[in-house]
């Protein structure tokens with residue numbers, strides 16, 4: 126499968142809703158310093174629950190809400206699309222939710238997988254909510270599904286700005302510990 | 309004053325003797341990865357005693373000797389030239405050495421200041437030797453003279469590859485300590 | 492436990508050797524400081540760019556260090572293949588030739604059903620991608636996204652000012 | 656002791672504000688986490704690039720962080736002016752426009768009797784220097800140095816492949 130769309134709403138430097146379509150293969154993202162390129166990568170980490178606020182350069186979760194708009198929430202939705210040769214997407218792993226879906230539900234066919242994360246500022250503090258295919262989910266359920274594709278907090282498929290320098294400067298002990306964790 | 313010449317002999321990737329003339333103003337150094345640009349900067353740090361072997365990426369001092377040549381020593385000489393508007397170079401700070409020099413000695417006029425450092429592999433381990441204006445010197449004497457120009461191990465006039473990233477990633481406490489040391 | 496470490500180590504070492512050869516035109520491999528006692532050992536990356544001696548990563552040039560570390564990261568990725576990869580400015584230290592080599596590797600990998608989203612300011616990387624998403628800043632620090640499909644357009648526009 | 660810290664802090668802050676304004680087209684200043692007790696305080700760099708809010712350096716983009724840190728280093732340098740400055744690839748994270756600004760600043764400073772030796776792979780930096788020393792590798796990993804005086808030559812040769 127591949128990412129076919131990212132919708133970024135009021136997150137970091139994206140005031141208002143931005144829809145970015147993506148295609149298979151090799152896409153580059155470019156532009157001036159401070160324009161928002163890394164923030165697009167952050168939106169992926171945020172939505173799929175792959176990091177803490179610190180690795181998105183925010184001191185606390187609510188710092189991720191756009192400063193300019195007056196709104197008190199932000200949201201990112203990522204849609205994955207199944208490739209032709211692939212077996213059905215793991216919506217089947219949602220257990221009885223798929224069993225419960227009707228035969229005409231396109232998601233039972235497993236062509237797309239959609240993950241949404243929203244944070245809201247409330248009087249009792251920040252509230253974080255996850256949705257998978259439109260239904261309220263826990264982070265654990267999302268990690269289960271994505272984990273089967275090796276998309277998880279411990280995986281190396283997202284290399285943030287400066288990570289290469291981190292690998293360069295790593296001590297031999299730290300480098301070996303990486304292998305421990307894979308083993 | 310400014311650097312008018314650097315002679316690099318058998319140091320790091322310089323097998324044999326290389327003479328590099330320098331002029332005042334703004335000079336760039338460019339070329340492919342691994343060609344030797346940072347090694348030129350290392351030769352300045354080495355010659356003027358501004359760092360340890362580790363900041364020149366060598367595990368021990370003798371790693372600085374060129375691997376390919378069979379020679380057991382390496383040497384770097386840096387020549388500074390006085391600018392027209394400047395008072396005589398601080399060769400006067402060499403104390404009685406200048407007093408002892410003859411009137412026809414051009415260095416008494418203080419137009420150039422030359423620092424040489426040489427390391428040799430001997431049966432009793434590596435030997436390091438410093439020369440200032442051709443006469444054997446201690447590192448302390450060289451630091452005294454250069455220190456008056458704010459060229460010292462603690463100064464910030466040499467920014468090595470990766471130092472900017474170091475400043476970026478510094479903790480607030482470390483950053484404040486820099487000011488302590490200047491104060 | 493020691494056996495599962497050994498298994499993972501050998502697999503990653505194998506990937507690293509293959510990837511390094513393609514990327515850096517030389518030989519590289521992983522090394523344990525204490526092969527008898529791997530769980531208390533340090534691990535370093537050894538490499539010999541063409542024509543030079545075998546060196547540990549700490550002794551290499553800035554660009555050589557980046558390239559060697561990238562080969563290591565790609566080797567780790569191959570042990571857990573993912574549907575997409577996002578790389579944010581991993582080509583910073585590299586000269587033009589090495590950016591080309593890295594971009595060629597991404598082209599190859601992306602043809603094997605992996606999606607690559609690569610943030611880059613470097614022309615050889617952008618030229619080899621199938622499309623570029625342009626990101627700019629509107630007044631007030633608001634991000635504005637445009638899709639740029641025609642590579643020639645991108646390369647001639649504000650992206651034409653660089654050297655390797 | 657607290658007084659001499661305060662004196663150094665104010666001097667460096669003064670330089671930082673001036674330099675940042677030229678380099679980044681915005682306001683910047685130094686901040687102590689605990690101004691009452693500076694010797695137990697942390698210090699961070701605050702900056703507001705044009706059109707954006709005041710931010711601490713940890714929250715900025717990669718290029719903004721580099722530019723802000725460079726302004727800080729230049730401020731430190733101004734408290735102890737030296738006859739020469741050697742900068743090794745300090746422009747790594749910067750886009751083409753910011754490399755130009757940095758290069759223009761080096762041009763200005765080098766005209767005030769300071770010698771600058773700048774290692775760079777970036778065209779806007781090389782174009783603005785008075786001369787470039789070319790460094791290449793001969794077979795066997797041996798460094799070979801050539802002087803390249805004519806800027807046009809440099810820019811058209813192997814250095815023409817980049818984008819900001």
Ligand SMILES: Nc1ncnc2c1ncn2[C@@H]1O[C@H](COP(=O)(O)OP(=O)(O)OP(=O)(O)O)[C@@H](O)[C@H]1O
Pocket residue numbers: 136137138139156157158159160161162163164165188189190191192193286626632707708710714715716717718719
């Ligand atoms: N909550 C927020 N509201 C508004 N703007 C924000 C918020 N969080 C971050 N930003 C802005 O986003 C900008 C950083 O964007 P980003 O890191 O994506 O830039 P970039 O395109 O990757 O730049 P570079 O090439 O320098 O790495 C910063 O200037 C910051 O001010």
Ligand SMILES: Nc1ncnc2c1ncn2[C@@H]1O[C@H](COP(=O)(O)OP(=O)(O)OP(=O)(O)O)[C@@H](O)[C@H]1O
Pocket residue numbers: 319320321322339340341342343344345346347348371372373374375376469543544546550551552553554555584790796
């Ligand atoms: N003692 C030595 N003998 C021979 N070669 C050496 C020695 N020490 C270091 N080198 C070589 O010098 C090279 C590094 O040179 P240097 O760091 O100056 O490159 P660079 O031009 O700065 O490259 P980059 O653009 O990647 O930073 C390394 O490839 C290393 O093999």
Ligand SMILES: [Mg+2]
Pocket residue numbers: 162163164286579716717718
């Ligand atoms: Mg970035």
Ligand SMILES: [Mg+2]
Pocket residue numbers: 345346347469552553554743
């Ligand atoms: Mg270098």
